[in-house]
Amino acid sequence: MIRRSLLDLAQALPFLLPKAAVFGVFVLVPFGYTILLTFQQGSLLSGLTYAGLDNYRTVLTDTLFRQTLVNTAVFMLICVPATIVVTLLVGMLLSSSVRGMSAYRTLIYLPSLLSIVATGLVWKIMVDSEYGPVSNLFSQVLGIDVPWLTDATVTMVFLALITLWSTCGFYSIIFMAGFNNIPTDVLEAARIDGASGWRLFIKIKMPLIRPVLQLVLILVTINSIQVFDLVYVLTNGGPGTATYTAMWYIYQSAFNGGSLSYAATMSIVLLLVTAVISAIFIGRTRSDGSDYE
Missing domain, CATH: 1.10.3720.10 (MetI-like)
Incomplete structure (x- = not known):
C-alpha cells in the first residue's frame, strides 16, 4: 500500500512541481518577506534594522x-x-x-x-x-x-x-x-x-x-x-x-x-x-x- 502511494506521488510530482514553484515564488516568498518587514524599520535604500514589535505598537496607537x-x-x-x-x-x-x-x-x-x-x-x-x-x-x-x-x-x-x-x-x-x-x-x-x-x-x-x-x-x-x-x-x-x-x-x-x-x-x-x-x-x-x- 505504501509502495503504491509512493509510486503515485512520483508520477504526480512532474505535474505538481511547476505549480508549487509558481505558488512559492509569487505567493509564499512575498508573504514571508512581508512578515519579515513588519519586524524592521528604515528603507530599502538606506538599509533596514531590526525593530521588534515597534511597528505593531505604532499601529495600535495610530x-x-x-x-x-x-x-x-x-x-x-x-x-x-x-x-x-x-x-x-x-x-x-x-x-x-x-x-x-x-x-x-x-x-x-x-x-x-x-x-x-x-x-x-x-x-x-x-x-x-x-x-x-x-x-x-x-x-x-x-x-x-x-x-x-x-x-x-x-x-x-x-x-x-x-x-x-x-x-x-x-x-x-x-x-x-x-x-x-x-x-x-x-x-x-x-x-x-x-x-x-x-x-x-x-x-x-x-x-x-x-x-x-x-x-x-x-x-x-x-x-x-x-x-x-x-x-x-x-x-x-x-x-x-x-x-x-x-x-x-x-x-x-x-x-x-x-x-x-x-x-x-x-x-x-x-x-x-x-x-x-x-x-x-x-x-x-x-x-x-x-x-x-
Missing part, C-alpha cells in the same frame, strides 16, 4: 489607521448588503427562461469587463460639476445640486454605488449559476405542495443556494475591505479623510514618503481583520448539507 478602518467598515456596511440584495435578485431574474435572455446576461455582465480604473474615470467625467451629464441632469432637470465628490456621506455612498455597478454582472452570474443548479424536481414538488412566489423563494431556493450566498458574501466583503482603485482615481482619500480607506493609507505609507515596513505591518493587520470577518461569515452561513437531502 489614530489615522483606526479612522481608515472605520471608513472601510462604513464602506463595507453600505456596499455589502446592497451588492448582495441587488445581485441576488438580478441573478434570479437571469436564471429565468425568457426569450432573449442571453442578450440580457451579456448586457448585465459588460460593466464587469471594464477595469475599475476606467470605470472610475468614466464616472468622474459623468459627475463633473460643469460638463458631467449626470450632474447636469440633477441640477438642470431636477433642480438638485448633488455634491458627488465633495460631501463625505454622498461620496462614500457614490463609491459604493459605482462598486455595485461594476461588479453586479460578475456576482449576478454566480447567483444565476446557483439558481440554475437547483434540481427541477425539488421545485416541482414544492409547487405541488402549494409553494409559489415569495414562499418558494424563501423556503426552497434560498436554503439551496446557501453555499453560493456564502461565496459571494465573502468575495464582496474582501473586495470592499480592499477598496483602493476608486479612491485613487476619484477622491485621493477626500473630502478630508472621509474616504481614506485602509488600503489607501497603506499605499500612501509605502510609496509617498512613509515607511515600507509600517505599510507591511498595516497590511498584516488588515489581513487578520479580513480573515476574522470571513471566518465569522463562514460560521454564520455554513451549510451542513442537509439542505440537499
